[in-house]
Amino acid sequence: MAIKMTPSQAVSRGGLTVNGTVMVTMFGLPLLAYGAALLFDLDPQSAGTAAGITFLVSWPLAWLSWSLLVPRWRVWAYERVENLDELKMRGVEAGLIWRDGHFFERTELRTPYQRQRIRELEQAWATKANS
Template identity: 40%
Template sequence: MGRNISQFRAITVGLLVVNGPVLALLLGPLWAFVAAIENGEIDRSYNWIGLVVFISGFVLAWLWWAVSVPRWRIWAYANVQDTKALKQRAIEVGL
């Protein structure tokens, strides 16, 4: 690859590509479940399913993170010149 993007841009792409879906996978299913209860589509006696929904979302988010971080690292290391500084900054932001 070209090694032509800045460290800041690589980190920004990583945060959007990795953590954006993680947030959606954590909060999306739980939000949909709460909305279904509020709208009366699911009876309130099934509130316990919220725990299952949360755990499922957590597992999916963790799996996404576990797959996407190594892929992002490969891409970032191939496109940024100062890989040592990139690695340090990525650790600081949780990538």
């Protein structure tokens, strides 16, 4: 059985794993490109251009990483937290997930297993909350 935790604890861990990965992808890759360009004796302006181009490429990669990691986090958190409504509220407040029904929520790339498991856990919570 999974270890139970508070919604705040689950969101904190999600922030580190999901948003941390997104930030490293979005800003770490351009910094790495800048440093590599300087290492290969490019002038600072060319290095800045390389970093800018890398940032343009890293933004979609960061969104893709978010889209893949959030469903994994949802399953993990839903299995460990008692109150899914509070978890979702705190996740939205922390910028980890979008509110239910938001257009960007549809950009989560869920496997069939994740889709089914999330549905099962949400239905179990709805049943529990309504009783």
